[in-house]
């Protein structure tokens with residue numbers, strides 16, 4: 001029996017399906033696919049072209065997104081994106097997750113927030129729950145290195161200060177946005193969510209999963 005099938009730990013795929021019609025930030029690049037080589041036309045293979053925003057679906061922001069001199073997706077260390085995490089049910093937090101919405105959090109390196117009752121797979125929602133900058137500062141003081149959310153941003157859609165992203169920058173934390181956490185009970189899991197190695201990328205899509213801890 002291969003080691004792959006031996007590992008019976010449950011896996012939750014917390015990634016959005018990348019497809020035409022994928023909801024994107026208003027004004028951002030829509031997801032598009034085009035076949036460039038077709039077997040039906042005699043090509044030995046099918047090949048496609050993708051047009052997409054770096055912030056497509058479940059993705060990791062790079063510091064370059066919120067700091068002109070920030071590092072890009074290809075330069076980010078991978079350690080924050082692999083390891084034990086805590087999933088927190090923050091539904092009902094309202095416009096933003098405040099420190100008062102947090103459970104007692106001890107020794108968490110990574111915290112993922114669920115804010116949707118049901119993830120909006122088919123339509124863009126502008127009134128998503130952001131994360132208050134004070135919450136990010138507090139989590140940084142607890143040693144948290146990565147913050148994830150099912151929302152499309154840690155800041156409100158109309159934010160001009162992007163104070164939550166700036167708090168992340170100050171603490172040199174990492175961000176995952178657009179996760180799908182509907183089927184994930186609160187608790188501790190192994191997170192694996194590796195950003196594509198996009199040189200110059202201000203963000204990069206991830207195939208994000210959670211796995212039962214050993």
Ligand SMILES: N[C@@H](CC(=O)c1ccccc1NC=O)C(=O)O
Nearest residue numbers: 025028055061152153154155177
């Ligand atoms: N996922 C992005 C959303 C974002 O910031 C954004 C994406 C496209 C165009 C503009 C954006 N932000 C503010 O104007 C974020 O990191 O928050």
Ligand SMILES: [Zn+2]
Nearest residue numbers: 055061177203
């Ligand atoms: Zn983003």
Ligand SMILES: [Zn+2]
Nearest residue numbers: 061153154177
């Ligand atoms: Zn962001």
